[in-house]
Amino acid sequence: MSMNAGGDCPSIPALLARNARKYPTLAAYREKEFGIWQSWTWAEAEVQIRAMAMGFLALGMARGDHVAVIGRNRPALYWSMMAAQMCGAVPVPLYQEATGDEMAYVLDHCGARFVVCGDQEQVDKVIEVQDAIKHIEQVVYLDKRGMRKYDHSHMNALEDVVAEGRAGHHRFEAELEARINELTYDSTCVMLYTSGTTGKPKGVVLSNRNIIATSRASSEFDHLRAGDEVLAYLPMAWVGDFIFSIGQATWTGFCVNCPESPETMMTDLREIGPTYFFAPPRIFETMLTNVMIRMEDASRLKKRLFDHYMALARRIGPAILDGKPVSALDRLRYGLGNRLIYGPLKNTLGLTRVRVAYTAGEAIGPEIFDFYRSLGINLKQLYGQTEASVFITQQPDGQVRSDTVGVPSPGVELRIADSGEVYYRSPGTFVKYFNNPESTASTKDAEGWVATGDAGFIEEDTGHLRIIDRAKDVGKMADGRLFAPKYIENKLKFYPNILEAVVFGAAREMCTAFINIDLTAVGNWAERSNISYSSYQELSQHPQVIETIKSHVEAVNRSVAEDPMLSGCQVHRFLVLHKELDADDGELTRTRKVRRNTIAEKFAELIEALYGGVASIYTETEVTYEDGRKGAIKATLTITDAAVVPGKQRMAAE
């Protein structure tokens, strides 16, 4: 990769101008409105965005201004970000679900002079905080609905801003041209706030170089090109959406499609049939669940066909996708399956035309991942973060597995520190945190290496990165072996019968676990097997349930044992909890993440029992009901030993 990553186009506005020349009649943006897909070509989009930029100039937008953009994915809001860039200003997209307070912090921190809002709801939030934040000068809104009665002395409809820019183009054309020409690779392209799960959100400053170099490398990696289609439905404040819908879109000239409303996303997905698609695991999971539920209601013939061909697909689908040898007979069968089942199914899901699909963000269940791949959908994983302009590692075609996140993206260097933490250095590495030199210095060292905060290791034979856990959660066992609880918990949770798992073992000689059964799955099984039970508690201690859970734990142990680094994390003993871990009892966060310390304190006697070698323990636990009343659950819990596989190299340490 050369230093001059963008050819002669050092900025997004320059790429836009190039596309308007190169692909004038190709669709650049589509949005479903009033039941019809409205579309704009690159040439039309450029005219519109320039007019908007001149309108912004008329409102007094200055170089270096921060322009906050809040709303759902709509072409006009993407344009407002590019128009701001044309003026030499910096777009700052915000999460539209943010409450007034959260929004106030970011607006205040970035010192936004302009705020572009999607609709009345967002305008109201801005007005709410405007008294406290004095530097907001102009509010611009896209959807005019309900806005007539507002005080418009410092407020304009985006449509009117564009009209003014168009009317005044003689006055602003030269100024706009000058400002666009001032943009270089090192000008700031965008500022994105981290979600702030750890402390206050930080403003990540990304330069044109970061965005364009990353977009170029990742587009070439997956052969993205003009004519590809994406669906823009993930939050605009998320770095991924910025890379996909602005970076890669302007670099390759592909078309960005915006859904009619968040609720119609699935229908719109079908209508567009994207060729390049990103979704977090949750979405793939929901889509699969919907398919399975509908298959349950299908006629018996259809269901048998479905089961038969899905079994076939699971066996040979991934191999065909990876270009591995498959017998001619199997190919013929798969072809027939494609006609009967896979093709129609992909069509229903809207994934017929997908050439490249990615998932990232959290671990995806292997069954879910394999389901899509077996249908012939090229679903891959990537690993990234805002500070890297997304891409750190990604899976090349033909080397896709559910348990790795791929090889370093082009131009990215990786390093694993002694602590196990993953470091990277890349052209996409962020410039700095806005107004926060301490955090910048503690995250990015003088040589440009950035700490990801995640612990992982690189597989020796394949060169793929595997992420284990958040670095701060990774500990050491008594004998110094690596302890990565979340890694094990995720593996356990992939079993439908297991809702939640908590693994202990930091500074201990072995790992143990609490398991929560999934009442829906296990209850369903009990019903089918004619097993009667009167309460969650009784079901959880049923010998057959415990036997099933034991088989899951042992399967996880076997798979964990294959990793020399993690083999110490095998679960030696476990118990099935008599109550569901609950946010009301403080055991989970509101986003359903396990509160390890609270649980360790609350159930200290159970943990002692796990390590104490007894076969069962009597316990009383206080619970909080939804109406706030408190009660107690009494139970005798069985403690079960699970078979472990001796570690390959670490026997001596035992």
Add this chain to the structure above:
Amino acid sequence: MNDMAQDGYTTADGRKIGGVLMEMRNITLRFGGVKAITDISFDIREGEIRAIIGPNGAGKSSMLNVISGFYVPQEGEVWFHGQRRAPMKPYEVARQGIARTFQNIALFDGMSVLDNIMTGRLTMMKTGLFSQALWWGRAQAEETAHREKVERIIDFLEIQTIRKTPVGRLPYGLKKRVELARALAAEPKLLLLDEPMAGMNVEEKEDMSRFILDVNDEFGTTIALIEHDMGVVMDLSDRVVVMDYGKKIGDGTPDQVRANQAVIDAYLGVAHD
């Protein structure tokens, strides 16, 4: 529009209310020996949200049916647009720019939401059955134009997700919204809502209130509504008529009505504090 074109008034939130759109003069309605409405007069002004409230059996729905022209009162006159209205057929009423929703939802269950709303535009379609059936020539262009109007209403009421869903499969709150959409599709001057919030939960009520206010604000539609939920009525309406046993016992702004002793006694119950 002679003597009735008074100046109107401005509401608390700054909306301009125009002259009289419809006036009921000394209406009496009888079913055999039963007097449903006794000598009631009131007016509805252009651009206002006018509520009719009262206990069960007070004659509210009968009043709405008189306004919509479905019932013809034995005594009294209905003036619309400054003219005395002769008894007329329902479709003639629709052509005059009056649309309504029903207390018990009256939609076509087997048809999609879109088709149901399209029926609201039937009175405006000019091409005949034959060319519509063949979908040929003018009929095509006409359907496109009507569809566009309908899509704007779908967008307005935020029911894009259920556009193609058969109405029978929808939950109650959404059906109510579809009914409102169909009424709006007729582009009415005067919109009559018969208990638009009946049977709704709090969230659905809030949504519906917002839509009623938005309709009034965006399209300038005059709205007359019957409602049981006092909180909703007092928040939404500009002026309220209170009925009891077929008689009018109060008329004025929500605050005036709240302070009216006859109303308190008859409907809201005697205040305890």
